[in-house]
Amino acid sequence: MRVFMLINTITNVCKAVVIPLLLGFPIAVIAYRMELWPMGVSFKIIKYTGYASIAVLAVSILIGLFTLFKKQYPLAKRCAFIAILSAIPAIGLSMQASKAKSLPFLHQVTTDTVNLPKFNAIIALRGDNSNPLAYDQEKLAPLQLAAYPKLKPILSQLDKDQAFAKALEVALSLGWEVVAKNEQQGIIEAVDTSALWAFKDDIAIRVQALGVSSKIDLRSISRIGGTDLGANAARVEKFITTFSDK
Structure with a gap:
């Protein structure tokens, strides 16, 4: 009892x-x-x-x-x-x-780990407690390559101006807030806000001319958190897929 x-x-x-x-x-x-x-x-x-x-x-x-x-x-x-x-x-x-446990401890990814797309306008929007923009190539590049081998530059048959216009269109179609765009420099800066937590992640898109064609690189970084649980890689991969499908 x-x-x-x-x-x-x-x-x-x-x-x-x-x-x-x-x-x-x-x-x-x-x-x-x-x-x-x-x-x-x-x-x-x-x-x-x-x-x-x-x-x-x-x-x-x-x-x-x-x-x-x-x-x-x-x-x-x-x-x-x-x-x-x-x-x-x-x-x-x-x-x-x-x-x-299954993902590397990363809060940023880029399609160019040597010469990263740079932020300019977005820097002023990032708070004092945001993750630093510095990139430790020796440490981070191997982790990214092992976990996200599909993150590579987009090589397009479009010329630079056409590729820039298409990149801007794709960014807007994905719901990103475009903060700045400079067609001459080939730079687009945007912010993506997560639906649940309203986390703000920053994105830089760089479009470069390759003769009559073009190369598009992306960089995505979380403002807070030591690990992004794959969110930045998924974002960049979605952009690459959408750009290729359009």
């Missing part, structure tokens, strides 16, 4: 905390977007609610199996319900952790 009283108490505690754990992620996102606290606080909320969810999931599964074995079906059903709810943030954290 005492065992089931203890089990019932533990189950009630798990039930009481599972809803707040589910709300951890949306609260973290909303509070960050409302500028109630910095990104680091939101990440800690997600991290620790994820850990707590894993603990609740494990406890509810163990108690559920025990009560099922003891034919305490109402209690077993409660545990199953708690396990399902706690699995949502637990799985979310596990997936993010797995993705982070």
Whole structure:
């Protein structure tokens, strides 16, 4: 009897905390977007609610199996319900952790790791706490090449002016905010804002003449965060694909 009283108490505690754990992620996102606290606080909320969810999931599964074995079906059903709810943030954290481990620790990528497209107008828009624009070629280039071998310059049969116009069209079609454009220099600077977190990542596009054809290079860098979880590479790859398909 005492065992089931203890089990019932533990189950009630798990039930009481599972809803707040589910709300951890949306609260973290909303509070960050409302500028109630910095990104680091939101990440800690997600991290620790994820850990707590894993603990609740494990406890509810163990108690559920025990009560099922003891034919305490109402209690077993409660545990199953708690396990399902706690699995949502637990799985979310596990997936993010797995993705982070599978990708290099990068927050910027470029199609030209030797002579990077340069930012000018966007520099004034980047806050004091933004990631530095400096590029450690010896360290970062091999990581990028191993993880994202498709990130290469676009070699187009269009002349420079035509390629510039097309690059601008593609950037706008992808929803990027064009901050500056200089057709003579062949430079386009843009900002891409993520839908969920409203992260702002900066993009530089450089169009160079190659005789009667042209070469297009891109650089994409996150303003905050040590790793971008592949977001910048995906952005550049999407531009390359869209440019080639148009």
